[in-house]
Amino acid sequence: MQLDGVSYLLPSVAGFTIEQRENLVTNKSPDGNVVAWRSVRSTRLPAYCLDANLRVTRHQQWHRAVFLDAKPQAVGLVAVEVQLLPRAETVISPFTPLGLPPTRAGHLFSGAWVTGNRVILVFNPEALTSYLQSLGEGA
Amino acid sequence: MKARRAGPRLHALEVPLEGMSLLIPSASVAEVVNLSTLTAVPFSEPWLLGVIGWRTLAVPVVSFEALLGAPTPGGRAGGKILIFYPMSGRKDWEFYGVLATAEPRPQALDGSQPPVPEAGLPNSSYIASGLKIDNRSMFIPDLVALQKAFYP
Numbered sequence: 445m446q447l448d449g450v451s452y453l454l455p456s457v458a459g460f461t462i463e464q465r466e467n468l469v470t471n472k473s474p475d476g477n478v479v480a481w482r483s484v485r486s487t488r489l490p491a492y493c494l495d496a497n498l499r500v501t502r503h504q505q506w507h508r509a510v511f512l513d514a515k516p517q518a519v520g521l522v523a524v525e526v527q528l529l530p531r532a533e534t535v536i537s538p539f540t541p542l543g544l545p546p547t548r549a550g551h552l553f554s555g556a557w558v559t560g561n562r563v564i565l566v567f568n569p570e571a572l573t574s575y576l577q578s579l580g581e582g583a
Numbered sequence: 584m585k586a587r588r589a590g591p592r593l594h595a596l597e598v599p600l601e602g603m604s605l606l607i608p609s610a611s612v613a614e615v616v617n618l619s620t621l622t623a624v625p626f627s628e629p630w631l632l633g634v635i636g637w638r639t640l641a642v643p644v645v646s647f648e649a650l651l652g653a654p655t656p657g658g659r660a661g662g663k664i665l666i667f668y669p670m671s672g673r674k675d676w677e678f679y680g681v682l683a684t685a686e687p688r689p690q691a692l693d694g695s696q697p698p699v700p701e702a703g704l705p706n707s708s709y710i711a712s713g714l715k716i717d718n719r720s721m722f723i724p725d726l727v728a729l730q731k732a733f734y735p
Contacts, residue, residue: 498625538676539641542733543628552626556634556641563622563636 445510445523450496453534453557453566459513462526468509474502477582479522482511491520492579498552500579512573519576536566549574591694596687597721598665601648601656603705605681606690606714606721611667613678615687618662628732629655632682637666644680647724650732651707661685670730679733690716 445452454460468480468491477500479493491509495501506522539556546552552575555566596612598605614637621633621644630649634641644664649655663686669677692714699713699720709732711725 496625497623535639537640538674539634540674540677540734541624541627542631542643542645542679544735546626553624556636558636558639558641561619561636563634563641565622565624565634565641 445521445527446525447494447498447521447523448496448501451564453529453536453555453564454510454512454572455536455555455566455569456531457569461511461513461518463509463511463520465507465509465522475582477579479506480509480520482509482518482520484518487517489518489520490579490581491522492576493522498575500582512569512576514573514577519573521572521576539565545571547571547574547578593692595690595692596665597690597716598647598681598683598687599685601653601684604719604721605647606692606716606723607665609689612665612687613668614666615683616664616666618664618682630732635664635680637678637680640676640678642666642678642680644682645733646682647709650709650729651705656682656684663687670726670733673730673734690721692716 463482468482470480471478478490480491481488489511493501506524508526509520509522510526511518511520534557536555536557541551541553549570551568552571553565554568557564594609595606596609619635623633624631630646632644632646634643646655663683664680665683666678666680669675696714696716699715703720704710704713708728709725710722713720713722
């Protein structure tokens with residue numbers, strides 16, 4: 445998925461659902477961390493818009509949202525582009541970022557796809573979920 | 584004055600940094616590569632400059648200056664990245680890199696090089712000691728302290 449011009453990978457082991465923008469309820473208010481919600485029965489699942497550094501931002505140039513299966517509820521991340529890559533096309537190497545992990549579930553990345561000088565970091569789904577869940581609704 | 588006795592030779596590398604040099608065993612370095620595009624790692628420590636692609640691995644690159652509390656130097660022309668072998672007890676793919684301002688220079692140590700006095704060492708737990716070579720101070724990293732910072 446592309447976030448603000450930077451590509452990241454989400455491993456297929458993570459349970460997720462990709463939703464089109466038109467199926468979501470966008471946040472009309474300029475305030476708050478949530479950019480849109482997905483309505484499932486009586487609950488609203490939040491989706492966040494992140495910049496290349498994974499900080500909350502708000503822009504309208506997104507077309508899809510990826511909702512990660514999680515307890516107590518799924519949480520989403522919107523992206524300019526989401527592409528499903530065949531497993532045979534990607535070779536993921538293990539990767540451990542140095543230093544303190546930023547989430548209770550550990551480091552945000554657990555692998556990398558290296559092609560020449562290009563490195564695409566692979567999310568650790570548990571840590572990404574933990575991070576997104578920590579964002580809350582905001583102001 | 585009694586001359587220091589020369590002992591067995593140890594091959595070391597002088598690693599030029601901004602305003603100082605490190606001294607490391609040559610055998611700890613897997614390869615020296617040109618500074619290439621660094622991919623940022625969001626929410627990482629300020630001393631982690633990013634990762635580079637090396638062979639099939641993403642190798643984290645560290646600014647030793649930033650570890651010592653100094654400003655992170657910008658990548659300058661001629662900058663090199665030293666790829667270090669994984670630290671003791673770590674996985675065999677956990678190479679890490681340190682940014683140098685120029686090509687490392689070989690130094691042969693034989694025990695005759697005097698230590699840098701305590702007062703001349705940077706005030707940092709990441710420096711274990713230092714040696715004076717050609718009247719210049721070179722600092723030896725504390726790998727145990729580095730390992731604690733890298734893998735807390």
